[in-house]
Amino acid sequence: MTDTSTIKSDIVIVGGGIAGLAMAARLAGRTAFTITVLDSDRAPEAPDEALQLRTTSLNSAALALLEEAGVMAHLPARFLTDFDRLEAGSRDAPDALSFSAEDIDLTRFGVFVENERLRHALWQTLEAKPQVTLISESRLSSLQRHDDHVDGLLDDGRALDARLVIGADGARSQVRHLAGISSQQRDYAQEAMIINVRLTESPGHTTWQIFTPSGPVALLPLHDRQASLIWYDTPGQIQKRMGMDDDALRRAIVEAFPARLGGIETIIERGRFPIRRLHAQRYAGKRVALIGDAAHVIHPMAGQGINLGLADVVALAQALEQESDPGASSALSCYQRRQWPRNAAMLTGVEQLHHLFTLPFAPLRSLAERGLKSADRMAPVKRFMMSLATGQPLTTGKDQRDTRK
Numbered sequence: 001m002t003d004t005s006t007i008k009s010d011i012v013i014v015g016g017g018i019a020g021l022a023m024a025a026r027l028a029g030r031t032a033f034t035i036t037v038l039d040s041d042r043a044p045e046a047p048d049e050a051l052q053l054r055t056t057s058l059n060s061a062a063l064a065l066l067e068e069a070g071v072m073a074h075l076p077a078r079f080l081t082d083f084d085r086l087e088a089g090s091r092d093a094p095d096a097l098s099f100s101a102e103d104i105d106l107t108r109f110g111v112f113v114e115n116e117r118l119r120h121a122l123w124q125t126l127e128a129k130p131q132v133t134l135i136s137e138s139r140l141s142s143l144q145r146h147d148d149h150v151d152g153l154l155d156d157g158r159a160l161d162a163r164l165v166i167g168a169d170g171a172r173s174q175v176r177h178l179a180g181i182s183s184q185q186r187d188y189a190q191e192a193m194i195i196n197v198r199l200t201e202s203p204g205h206t207t208w209q210i211f212t213p214s215g216p217v218a219l220l221p222l223h224d225r226q227a228s229l230i231w232y233d234t235p236g237q238i239q240k241r242m243g244m245d246d247d248a249l250r251r252a253i254v255e256a257f258p259a260r261l262g263g264i265e266t267i268i269e270r271g272r273f274p275i276r277r278l279h280a281q282r283y284a285g286k287r288v289a290l291i292g293d294a295a296h297v298i299h300p301m302a303g304q305g306i307n308l309g310l311a312d313v314v315a316l317a318q319a320l321e322q323e324s325d326p327g328a329s330s331a332l333s334c335y336q337r338r339q340w341p342r343n344a345a346m347l348t349g350v351e352q353l354h355h356l357f358t359l360p361f362a363p364l365r366s367l368a369e370r371g372l373k374s375a376d377r378m379a380p381v382k383r384f385m386m387s388l389a390t391g392q393p394l395t396t397g398k399d400q401r402d403t404r405k
Contacts, residue, residue: 005158009036011326012152012162013141014175015043018056018115019309021122021294025069028129033326036133036156036162037126037177040159043136044120050072051115053197053271055220055228057083057207057303059110062310063091074121075113081222082108085206094258108205112220112228140169144308145176145286149328162326165288166316168309171278173294179285186274190215191238192300195253195270196222200263203227207303210258215258220303228270230260230300238272243297256380275299279347283340284332289316296343299350308343315339 002323003289011027013020016039024035032253058066066072089096126132132237139155143165152160157267167175176183203221210217215232222228231241231253241252246267253264278297316339 007036008161009034009238010162011035011166012160013037013151013163013166013168015039015168015294016136016172017168017292018119018306019313021119021126022069022310023166023291023313023316024132024169025071025125026313027066027320028126028132029069030317030321030351034131035362036135038138038140039136040139041136044116044123046120047116048116051226051268052221053194053196053269054115055112055222056115056118056306057110057112057220059307060106060114060195062307063110065310065314069125069186069376071121071125073126078223079117080111080113083205085209087206088211090211093210093256094260112222120201125286139152140174140178143175145288150287163287163325167288167294170293171276171297173290176280176290176294179284179288181280181285181290183278183280185276188277188299189234190232190275191235191272192231192275193238193241193272193393194232195231195249196267196268197227197229197264198266199225199227200265200395201225219261222230222325231256232275233382242270242272249403271380277347277351279344282336284336287327289332289335291316296347298347304346306345310337
């Protein structure tokens with residue numbers, strides 16, 4: 001039987017991924033708004049001890065957001081892996097560009113954590129918030145925006161009544177579509193293969209990336225001698241490797257990855273996903289806002305996807321926290337002015353890096369590698385790039401305190 005009840009909240013967040021749940025957690029901790037989160041998937045279950053396939057990096061700004069919201073209390077420390085060094089280069093010069101957290105007076109750049117563990121921790125945090133309602137396995141089917149509220153329908157017949165709808169529903173965002181917000185999209189004709197392995201030796205606390213003509217290969221260090229290997233290539237080559245048995249895949253890894261990887265004890269799991277770029281024409285409209293992948297999808301080589309989404313969370317929350325009406329146009333315009341140019345610059349920079357290191361003409365690739373070495377010798381360039389990695393502006397202590405108000 002169709003449910004004809006009405007879900008009434010100040011804010012409805014469509015999408016129960018990391019960005020959407022973090023948005024709810026931040027607002028619940030700092031405002032009195034009532035919040036409903038709609039997710040098309042099932043509620044996350046507690047992952048077992050086995051390593052999950054998808055892993056993300058959280059920079060220091062993202063960690064500060066999650067710590068304040070109480071999320072880190074639900075993430076056991078044994079599943080978090082600090083990284084304090086980032087290196088990039090070629091097979092001939094693997095550490096041509098090298099960043100140390102110590103160079104900007106930090107003990108670490110951030111941590112690596114499995115996506116599903118983080119999502120489950122966020123869900124647990126929100127279950128304890130009386131002003132938050134979590135609704136799983138529900139999809140938004142229609143949206144009508146008015147001057148003072150938003151009406152909508154779910155696929156099960158229930159109605160929505162809110163003052164603001166936040167789209168956190170991924171690259172194929174239904175909110176973006178229903179709000180009539182266009183986007184620029186591009187398919188890189190490339191895929192990323194994720195290969196989770198257990199190594200014979202600990203990978204330490206350095207994450208590294210090696211550029212090749214077909215795309216980068218990278219290592220993300222994880223707990224218990226485990227690591228996530230990321231291998232970018234054409235869909236055809238990725239398909240071929242997905243079909244290899246473990247021994248053949250291990251040999252292919254040894255041939256393609258630098259010797260610093262060391263021995264592979266076990267191949268745990270493998271997966272693949274396409275590489276695309278997306279940027280919404282705008283992040284806000286009448287009583288609607290977009291965050292995370294609904295607003296932008298960046299090439300994953302920079303490891304900034306989740307961090308950009310969580311930066312959206314902070315920026316939008318800061319704009320809303322001073323308002324009695326969360327759908328006020330002044331707040332949404334403030335969010336748009338702050339985040340769209342920042343994310344546009346990051347998307348452009350990473351795209352240029354991708355093109356530079358996948359050039360088919362070898363002398364130009366060599367020039368790009370020499371450029372990395374030059375950047376490594378330029379302290380201001382390194383400090384700027386490290387500030388992007390941490391999510392923190394390079395300012396004085398007083399300025400940093402002011403930006404968190």
